[in-house]
Amino acid sequence: MKLSNIIANTGEWLSGSGPHDQIVVSSRVRLARNLKGKPFPGWAKKAERVAVLEEIRGAVIMLPEMKEAFSEKLEDLSPLEKQVLVERHLISREHAAKGVGSAVVMNTAQTLSFMINEEDHLRMQAIRAGLQLDEVFAMINQADSELEESLDFAFHSELGYLTACPTNVGTGMRASAMLHLPGLVMSEQVNKIINSVNKIGLAVRGLHGEGSEAMGNLFQVSNQTTLGEAEEEIISRLNKVIYQILEHEQNARQILLQQRAETLLDQIGRAYGILCHAHSITSKEALNLLSFIKMGVDLGLFPCGNRLQVDELFIETQPAHLQKGLQAAKLGSEERDSLRAALIRTKLKKMPEPEIGKIPTTSTTAQSPTSEES
Amino acid sequence: MFCDVCKSKDATVFLTQIVEGKMQKVNLCEACSKEKGVNDPTGFALADLLLGLGAAQEIEKNPLGIRCPVCGFSQTDFKKTGRLGCSACYDAFSEGLSGMLKNMHRGLIHTGKIPSRLALTLIKDRELVSLQQGLEKAILEEKFEEAANFRDKIRSLESEGNRVEEATQAVSEADPLSEQNRLSLIPKIEASPSPKSKKKP
Numbered sequence: 001m002k003l004s005n006i007i008a009n010t011g012e013w014l015s016g017s018g019p020h021d022q023i024v025v026s027s028r029v030r031l032a033r034n035l036k037g038k039p040f041p042g043w044a045k046k047a048e049r050v051a052v053l054e055e056i057r058g059a060v061i062m063l064p065e066m067k068e069a070f071s072e073k074l075e076d077l078s079p080l081e082k083q084v085l086v087e088r089h090l091i092s093r094e095h096a097a098k099g100v101g102s103a104v105v106m107n108t109a110q111t112l113s114f115m116i117n118e119e120d121h122l123r124m125q126a127i128r129a130g131l132q133l134d135e136v137f138a139m140i141n142q143a144d145s146e147l148e149e150s151l152d153f154a155f156h157s158e159l160g161y162l163t164a165c166p167t168n169v170g171t172g173m174r175a176s177a178m179l180h181l182p183g184l185v186m187s188e189q190v191n192k193i194i195n196s197v198n199k200i201g202l203a204v205r206g207l208h209g210e211g212s213e214a215m216g217n218l219f220q221v222s223n224q225t226t227l228g229e230a231e232e233e234i235i236s237r238l239n240k241v242i243y244q245i246l247e248h249e250q251n252a253r254q255i256l257l258q259q260r261a262e263t264l265l266d267q268i269g270r271a272y273g274i275l276c277h278a279h280s281i282t283s284k285e286a287l288n289l290l291s292f293i294k295m296g297v298d299l300g301l302f303p304c305g306n307r308l309q310v311d312e313l314f315i316e317t318q319p320a321h322l323q324k325g326l327q328a329a330k331l332g333s334e335e336r337d338s339l340r341a342a343l344i345r346t347k348l349k350k351m352p353e354p355e356i357g358k359i360p361t362t363s364t365t366a367q368s369p370t371s372e373e374s
Numbered sequence: 375m376f377c378d379v380c381k382s383k384d385a386t387v388f389l390t391q392i393v394e395g396k397m398q399k400v401n402l403c404e405a406c407s408k409e410k411g412v413n414d415p416t417g418f419a420l421a422d423l424l425l426g427l428g429a430a431q432e433i434e435k436n437p438l439g440i441r442c443p444v445c446g447f448s449q450t451d452f453k454k455t456g457r458l459g460c461s462a463c464y465d466a467f468s469e470g471l472s473g474m475l476k477n478m479h480r481g482l483i484h485t486g487k488i489p490s491r492l493a494l495t496l497i498k499d500r501e502l503v504s505l506q507q508g509l510e511k512a513i514l515e516e517k518f519e520e521a522a523n524f525r526d527k528i529r530s531l532e533s534e535g536n537r538v539e540e541a542t543q544a545v546s547e548a549d550p551l552s553e554q555n556r557l558s559l560i561p562k563i564e565a566s567p568s569p570k571s572k573k574k575p
Contacts, residue, residue: 159483173486230485
């Protein structure tokens, strides 16, 4: 299977659906594993890394769920292809920087991906749309159990799975959900939420994880600790917190509708206006404006049928995705900005204007039936 | 405000770093900040903040540092990268690591998934640990009948699986608690009742 065939289709986590997928964009669980007795990738010599790569890759492509898989060494991927995979959250930014001795294996649905010789010998993840942490954990746990039949993972009777960085030791698990929180950002509550989530040992990060900026009102919530709790406990703790954030976001949107409907409509209308008429737009501005359009769809101002189109734009306006169809040499940022604006204009042309008269007093996302009739 | 390191001079360098979303503050005096290499963020950042200042001082006391006998990774390498060299490093650096892991995680013992080929022995190990905790608690509370009960259970569990244990030596190697030592404590405590028990009717 060629990479171009795989990336021609959007992944399941983007096009598929799941519980609460209006606010919870995707759920992801990754496990870190290392082979017993082999130095970690950062300390291993090239030949050792290559040997580990062959051993793990051999085991991964034999998995029943990895039939029709895409598998490629990092050195054989172009920088643009690597970047496309990063933008789809299929490999990490750190992995994209790797060369000889590292590889990636993923299935066609793009729900499972395996990074070989990232920071650890193996990092495997499952990702799906909506809030499905239990389901994605089950998927990746299954793959892990199958792999351990042929691979001897480093495991310590007290510390659990051993990882290159002590922050991952134990379960080696990072579970995370990508949340779209425009309501909390607009009502200036998001920092309060981030602080309280941090206090209970969970991390809130931007779009591309550690050290990245929160663009498009997208936030990634994940567990910070990996030792001392079983996988299921970590996930249930995370789930509880996500449900709370979900509720806060729904309430924030409801209150905005009741008290600041004009501001809300103004923001959505302006976003639509700019996106429909801009001829040059950076990816940051595009994401931030698309966030309002996405909320507009949630609130019923745009037809539901346009949801996927809008969601796809979040990915397709990213720098590497913009250029993936083009064989030409790498574009400069100005060229990308105008290409991006053109792509958004064409896509949004198919979408009707926001129906301002349709301000719902009960938002489609809110579950509480208490909203007032106006 | 005094310097966090020498605790004698006034702090003039205030360092705030956000690591993994947690804010860490360190106040240093001029001399200590130079000594710690605060001007060189690559040398300072990771391990010092992760290990805490105490651990960094320990490394200085022993300039040669410990090396992992398996992969040759040194404590200085860890200070630079914040990553370990191989799985054996966890045992080689266990002393410095345990304090660090305590700050990072919710516990020091893995309670989650176990690879199925190790499951049998490890589940037994976990049971042993919990029996031992029960035993210690019983001793502390001076419930000696219960303690004896725990001791018997531990002994029977141990004799039951000695053969299996040999096969998975690597796993039990890491066990720092010598069960025999602990068990031999019981009669001693029984023989010399503590002042508390005298008060009891």
